[in-house]
Amino acid sequence: MTPELVPLLILCALVTYLARAVPFFLDWMKRLPRGIRRFLSIIPIAALGALIFPGVFMEFTFFPPLGLIGIAAAAAAAWFAGGLIIPIGGSILVVYLTLLLFF
Amino acid sequence: MAKNSSSFLSGLQLGIPIFIGYFPAAVAFGLVARSAGLLFGDTVVFSMTTFAGASQFFAVNLLRSGALILEIALGVFLVNLRHVLFSASLYQKLSNPGRAQKAFIAFGNTDEVFSVASTREGKVTPAFMAGLEIPAWSGWVIGSAAGFLVGTVLPEDLQISVGITLYAMFTSLLIQEVKRSFRYLGIAALSGLINTVAVLILSIAPGWAFIISIAAAGGIGALILPEEDISGQEITEGHTYDS
Numbered sequence: 001m002t003p004e005l006v007p008l009l010i011l012c013a014l015v016t017y018l019a020r021a022v023p024f025f026l027d028w029m030k031r032l033p034r035g036i037r038r039f040l041s042i043i044p045i046a047a048l049g050a051l052i053f054p055g056v057f058m059e060f061t062f063f064p065p066l067g068l069i070g071i072a073a074a075a076a077a078a079w080f081a082g083g084l085i086i087p088i089g090g091s092i093l094v095v096y097l098t099l100l101l102f103f
Numbered sequence: 104m105a106k107n108s109s110s111f112l113s114g115l116q117l118g119i120p121i122f123i124g125y126f127p128a129a130v131a132f133g134l135v136a137r138s139a140g141l142l143f144g145d146t147v148v149f150s151m152t153t154f155a156g157a158s159q160f161f162a163v164n165l166l167r168s169g170a171l172i173l174e175i176a177l178g179v180f181l182v183n184l185r186h187v188l189f190s191a192s193l194y195q196k197l198s199n200p201g202r203a204q205k206a207f208i209a210f211g212n213t214d215e216v217f218s219v220a221s222t223r224e225g226k227v228t229p230a231f232m233a234g235l236e237i238p239a240w241s242g243w244v245i246g247s248a249a250g251f252l253v254g255t256v257l258p259e260d261l262q263i264s265v266g267i268t269l270y271a272m273f274t275s276l277l278i279q280e281v282k283r284s285f286r287y288l289g290i291a292a293l294s295g296l297i298n299t300v301a302v303l304i305l306s307i308a309p310g311w312a313f314i315i316s317i318a319a320a321g322g323i324g325a326l327i328l329p330e331e332d333i334s335g336q337e338i339t340e341g342h343t344y345d346s
Contacts, residue, residue, distance in 0.1 A: 001142060001145055001148065002141065002144075005145050007172055008166070008172045008175060009145070009149050009152060009153070010152075011175075011176035011179075012149070012155075012159070012162055012175070012179050013153045015176055015177075015180035016179065016183050017209070018180075019183040019186040020183070020186045020187075020189070020190050020210065020212045021190065021206060021209035021210070022190070023188075023191035024190055024194045024200075024205040024208070024209045029187065029191045030191050030194070030195060032187075032191070035325065037188065038324075038328075039322060039324075040184055040185060040187060041185070042290060042320075042321045042324035042325050043184055043185050043317055044185045044280075045277070045287045045290050045291055045321075046290055046294040046320035046321040046324060047157070047182050048273050048276055048280070048291050048294075049292060049293065049298070049316070049317075050294040050295060050297070050298040050312075050313050050316040051157065051161060051182075051269075052270055052273045052295055053295030053296070053298055054295075054299040054302050055164060055269075056270040057299075059267065059270065070267035070270060070271060071270050074267075074271035074272075074274040074275055074278075075274050075275075075278050077275070078274065078275035079282070082279070083275075084127070084128065084275050084276075087274070087278075088128075088271045088272055089127075091267050091271035092261075092264050092267055092268060093264075095264040096261055099260050099264060100260060
């Protein structure tokens with residue numbers, strides 16, 4: 001284990017567990033105000049956008065558009081085939097082939 | 104008692120597919136963690152204790168970009184806030200859980216576990232939940248270890264290509280949502296745009312930029328999205344949503 005990472009691992013475990021466990025022990029959480037519930041239900045979608053951008057441009061520093069090629073492949077596979085395995089596998093394959101052919 | 108043990112088995116039957124689904128994603132996490140400089144022990148302990156895919160990918164990525172621990176933890180907390188809703192909903196679906204059972208079940212209440220449990224008819228027992236969560240957790244932990252080890256033998260071009268895994272996964276998850284409503288694409292694009300401007304142009308630290316982006320896009324979404332988009336997301340047996 002890396003000693004400097006121990007506080008991070010503990011904090012991540014703790015905040016994840018808190019979000020999952022607190023509602024089991026606080027009954028009023030069953031009836032959160034409507035505005036807050038709307039907000040919480042949108043968060044996963046908003047998070048996806050920020051998780052993808054701008055990170056995807058910074059992944060392949062030697063040729064940033066390669067990231068866009070990869071997620072375009074994933075999006076197409078997810079749209080037509082669905083699931084996670086085919087889009088992820090297909091995306092890796094497209095990026096790998098692009099690397100082999102052009103770099 | 105007989106009912107409970109059969110419930111554990113019926114949970115297990117549904118938990119195995121989650122194991123199979125988690126495994127490749129966990130392999131990807133192991134690869135990404137290794138390339139970010141985590142050790143084998145760090146990677147496995149992370150998966151064992153946090154057990155949250157998107158958050159772990161996010162944390163490792165931020166770590167690689169040099170973010171502070173506090174920023175990362177706050178970001179992870181935000182990514183996980185949705186679980187407050189999942190747990191509030193699952194709690195109502197559980198038949199008579201004890202305190203220790205609640206504490207255990209809460210730990211494994213991931214998106215996939217929740218979606219399987221919440222689509223069951225009627226109440227679910229703590230034993231059923233254990234049957235569901237144990238394989239899910241095992242798949243995530245074993246896959247993370249496998250991914251880390253595989254990373255040491257992959258050819259270099261392939262290791263570089265695997266860097267797309269995380270974004271391919273997020274994109275696939277987003278497309279699944281967009282199939283339900285095209286407006287979600289707008290919300291995700293908005294938060295992606297805010298985050299891009301914040302990080303690349305304003306040079307705001309990635310952890311804070313992430314928090315600002317999802318708070319802003321989430322807030323705007325909550326204000327402007329029509330009710331049907333939100334109710335599609337609505338997962339608690341809502342009293343407030345009946346009308």
